Amino acid sequence: MRRRSLLLAAVPAGLVTLAGCGDDKSDSSKAAASPSASASVSAAPPPKIVDGPLPAITAGTKFGEKPTVAKGTGDPSEKLAVKTVIAGGGRTIAENDFIQANYLGQIWSTAKVFDNSYDRHRPLLMQLAQGSIIDGWRYALAGKKVGSRVEIAVPPTWGYGKAGNPQAGIKGTDTLVFVIDLIDAFNSKSSSKGKPVEQLVAQGGATLPKVGTNTDGAAPKITVPKSDPPKKLVSEYVLEGDGAELKADQAILCQFKGVVWDGGKTFEQTYDSGRLSQFSLEQMQQAVKGLAQGLTGKKVGSRVMIVVPPDLGYGDTPPAGGAVKKGSTLVFSVDILAAM
Structure with a gap:
């Protein structure tokens, strides 16, 4: 690529994270726990996707509303649990698409919310690609439709791995629960x-x-x-x-x-x-x-x-x-x- 080209000046896919684009009041520990792949495991084999168990969404149940999610009951699945809570009617999302989404993430065992985009009023904008986003999102959202609300439970293997994310209070044994509102999706066409x-x-x-x-x-x-x-x-x-x-x-x-x-x-x-x-x-x-x-x-x-x-x-x-x-x-x- 030529020196000082426009694309060289562009931020590579996946590097524009919540930490870089939130407001000045964003908490640094929350920003570090965004779905960026900076701490995720990319070498894991594709997971088997199951439909549960998943904790209940107890408030904020409409698309676009900030949800409240119950604490996980019992042991989470060792597989990737995915449920379409609200089915959208937009185009189908494919791997390597860019997605625009609001989301809330919390820890299964404690229900501690470690990050959410709703309070920032700036949805996440990131590529659904290996190395750009945690694998749990990549595998769970491919094939979903724009306008959908999706709930997922991500074991460490497809989240932040054995190292976890200490800055955000995520241990290497924690399963993470996300509620994701898929606002839009974009590709090279x-x-x-x-x-x-x-x-x-x-x-x-x-x-x-x-x-x-x-x-x-x-x-x-x-x-x-x-x-x-x-x-x-x-x-x-x-x-x-x-x-x-x-x-x-x-x-x-x-x-x-x-x-x-x-x-x-x-x-x-x-x-x-x-x-x-x-x-x-x-x-x-x-x-x-x-x-x-x-x-x-x-x-x-x-x-x-x-x-x-x-x-x-x-x-x-x-x-x-x-x-x-x-x-x-x-x-x-x-x-x-x-x-x-």
């Missing part, structure tokens, strides 16, 4: 589903690029005019979503395509690559400042066209060996799929 808006043809005396409005997961066509680029940052909706506006401290999951103004050559994109890009806007400020600024305040679910002048892009130090040269103006089409 996902694209914005926002509504097309009339695109500006000029701004500040400069003619603007035109971006395609297809929503089939294929790369949108970016048509760059054969004229001088605008000297200031441009950020405009192509498809306007109905999600919340992005804040500068959030991380996003997106599809994107970047071209240089002179000649319109693509220098990097996620489309047709088999992957998505996941990065924090704060980190992007250090790589392509104009991209971070152009995305801040835009709605989740949108496609945004951003024209980045050299002083807010790579300036005089472009990635080596690529289409971006010194002083290049960059044009991006970004599908904001989700935020955390």
